[in-house]
Amino acid sequence: MRIAVFRKAHFNAAHRLHNPNWSDEKNKEVFGLCNNPNYHGHNYELEVKVIGEVDPETGYLIDLKVLKDLIYEQIERRFDHKNLNLDCEEFKSLNPSAENICFVIWQILRTHLDKKYDLSVRLYETPRNFVEYPA
Secondary structure: OEEEEEEEEEEEEEEOOOOOOOOHHHHHHHHHHHHOOOOEEEEEEEEEEEEEEOOOOOOOOOOHHHHHHHHHHHHHHHHOOEEHHHHOHHHOOOOOOHHHHHHHHHHHHHHHOOOOOEEEEEEEOOOOOEEEEOO
């Protein structure tokens, strides 16, 4: 039986959208308030979806405690209460847009999950703005 399980998590982080190859004027024009040189923050909500076959011996697709601990150790501890631009290696040269943050989270989790699982990550930057990878 193929099924999906979900785990929700959250973290709070600051960031600034900025392209160093552009002028200050162009950055302000494209990114608006998100280009604030003093940064700004979000309360990110995360949904992780794991898809696969149920283990007939346990009745589990994946032990949700294992998934919870993985998300906590690899994502929440890494990004919570951080300035993504300044504190996180992943964003030293990558603009921390919601799209890029979502993809980075997916990459981190993918390396820690068994290949037998399909993985999808949905990241809410606000209650009305969210991204998902893969789409």
